[in-house]
Amino acid sequence: MGNQRNLVRTLGLGYVVIFVVANIIGSGVYKKIAPMAAELHSSVWILIAWIVGGIITLFGALSNAEVAGLLADTGGEFIYFKKIYNRFFAFLYGWSLFTVIQTATISSLAYVFAQSLNSIIPIPEILPSMQHFTIGGVFYPFQDFGVKLVAILLILFLTSVNISGLKTGAGVSRAIMMLVFTGLGVIVIFGLGSGHARPANFMEMSNVTSGAVTLSSFYTAMLAAFWAYQGWVSVGFIGGEVKNPRSNIPKGIVLGVLVVIFIYLLVNVTYLTLLSIPQLEQIYAAGNQIAAVEAVRSFWGSGGVLFISLLILLTTLGCTNASILTGARPYYAMAKDRLFFSGIGKLNKANVPSNSLLWQGIWSSVLVLSGTFDQLTDMIIFAVFIFYGATSLGVFILRSKMPDAHRPYKVWGYPVVPAIFILFCIGLFVNTIVTRPREAAIGMTLILAGIPVYLWLQRRNLKTEDSPEEK
Numbered sequence: 085m086g087n088q089r090n091l092v093r094t095l096g097l098g099y100v101v102i103f104v105v106a107n108i109i110g111s112g113v114y115k116k117i118a119p120m121a122a123e124l125h126s127s128v129w130i131l132i133a134w135i136v137g138g139i140i141t142l143f144g145a146l147s148n149a150e151v152a153g154l155l156a157d158t159g160g161e162f163i164y165f166k167k168i169y170n171r172f173f174a175f176l177y178g179w180s181l182f183t184v185i186q187t188a189t190i191s192s193l194a195y196v197f198a199q200s201l202n203s204i205i206p207i208p209e210i211l212p213s214m215q216h217f218t219i220g221g222v223f224y225p226f227q228d229f230g231v232k233l234v235a236i237l238l239i240l241f242l243t244s245v246n247i248s249g250l251k252t253g254a255g256v257s258r259a260i261m262m263l264v265f266t267g268l269g270v271i272v273i274f275g276l277g278s279g280h281a282r283p284a285n286f287m288e289m290s291n292v293t294s295g296a297v298t299l300s301s302f303y304t305a306m307l308a309a310f311w312a313y314q315g316w317v318s319v320g321f322i323g324g325e326v327k328n329p330r331s332n333i334p335k336g337i338v339l340g341v342l343v344v345i346f347i348y349l350l351v352n353v354t355y356l357t358l359l360s361i362p363q364l365e366q367i368y369a370a371g372n373q374i375a376a377v378e379a380v381r382s383f384w385g386s387g388g389v390l391f392i393s394l395l396i397l398l399t400t401l402g403c404t405n406a407s408i409l410t411g412a413r414p415y416y417a418m419a420k421d422r423l424f425f426s427g428i429g430k431l432n433k434a435n436v437p438s439n440s441l442l443w444q445g446i447w448s449s450v451l452v453l454s455g456t457f458d459q460l461t462d463m464i465i466f467a468v469f470i471f472y473g474a475t476s477l478g479v480f481i482l483r484s485k486m487p488d489a490h491r492p493y494k495v496w497g498y499p500v501v502p503a504i505f506i507l508f509c510i511g512l513f514v515n516t517i518v519t520r521p522r523e524a525a526i527g528m529t530l531i532l533a534g535i536p537v538y539l540w541l542q543r544r545n546l547k548t549e550d551s552p553e554e555k
Contacts, residue, residue, distance in 0.1 A: 096327050096332065100336030101336045101339050103336070106260070106261050107406045108341075112309075113347070113352075114196075114376035114377075114396050115196065115374050115375060116309065117356075119368050122364075122369070123301050124297050124302070126297065127361060129297050129302070130352070133302065133309050135349070138344075140310075140504075144475075145341045146338065149337050149338055150482075151168075152334050153491055153492040153493040154492075160413070161317065161414070163417060165177050165474065165475075168482060171421075176534050176535075178418045179534030181415070182443075184451075184527055185464055185468050186414075187411070188463060188464050189407050189411075190407045191235070192464070193403050194404050194448070197238055197396075197404060200374075200393050200397045201234060202230075207234055209229070232452050238404065239408070242401075243441050243442065246409050247434070248434055256405050260398055260405070261402055264398060270391075271379075271380060271392070271395075274383065275355075276353075278383035280358055303511060303516075304520075306512065307462050307465050307466075307516065310465050311462075311464070315406075317468075317472070331492050334493040335493075358382050358383065359375065363378070376392050377396075380392040408444065408445070412440040412441040412444045428443060462520050462523040463526055464527075465512070466513065466520070466524050466527045469512050470513060473513075479502045
């Protein structure tokens, strides 16, 4: 036992903020305004959805920051849920991360990376005769198989980069984020300053008071906004590798989310000055177009298309890398606690959980074959908000269970802020079941599939404890 490897605390506050931002800014900032336009039909309502999404995300981040400050360690929510609820609920969260939340996030980002690459360098069709092969009429694994194969190769390449060491993966994220900030700044400055900008586009008030937007359609549009904001919680997964985690993780979460809200509003105002709502609806209907590409095309032509395609490529590369790096840590923590397969709880010579990274990469690659981008992201948001709500509920439970514990950070606006976030999570959960029943059903099936796995692990652990060899 003396030579057992442990995670090393090497990351300061700056890296925490970078990981928060890098885990959030991915494909959503480029793609999700189109489905929001198709749902809301109004530029003002779209901006309201982005603002409300940002505020609700911040409420969740503030609530999470109190729990993280009290309980921060490698594994994030897995560790929190074990303390707040019990081992079963903590396992179900970790299992959900592995089966759908984190791995489908990686798959979706890699898929958009491959789509962007395809717009620059056409990827040849592979197995065209298998295009219409279907599993249950829901999954078409060989549709756009060339693009999917590139996505899988990206996942496996970035997995191997992160297996080589934490600082390598963190350095890649930092370099990419600087380039992404620069690229988005260029779009905002040149887009708003171009002769094609029409400020009246995003001040169109006709649908704001007409009743065309219902609470259900607003919630459905919020699925798109929340995908764009999704990922901030992942920084808690690397708690065991952060210096002074109970102070730096809460600060990093709040600072990172505020930075992203500001960037998203600037970028989306730019899109809405360059493209009308009918144009955005046509982009969504086309299925294979990206709103950001068409916005930049409007003022920079084909050269602009190359620029924005390269920027999307870079952004999704950075977000995929950050998601792979942080995502593997909860499975490592679970295995160390005998709540996952034992081989996943081992570190390699670089002090990173290489087996956990490898299995995460394999399952993410399988999910690339399972569905379209929007199908995957709606499934993720449905699943993740169940657990986001549970973390915010944990603020109330921990204040009752551990009233005298030192809290480096206490949620602003308690009890109103966490209560609003919990109610919003419940509303999103119910609305998704009604408006996206297929995605909700697939998400719930994958989550509940963890129950027999948990029972099997418990039975195995009991046998191990009774084994004379172990004694």
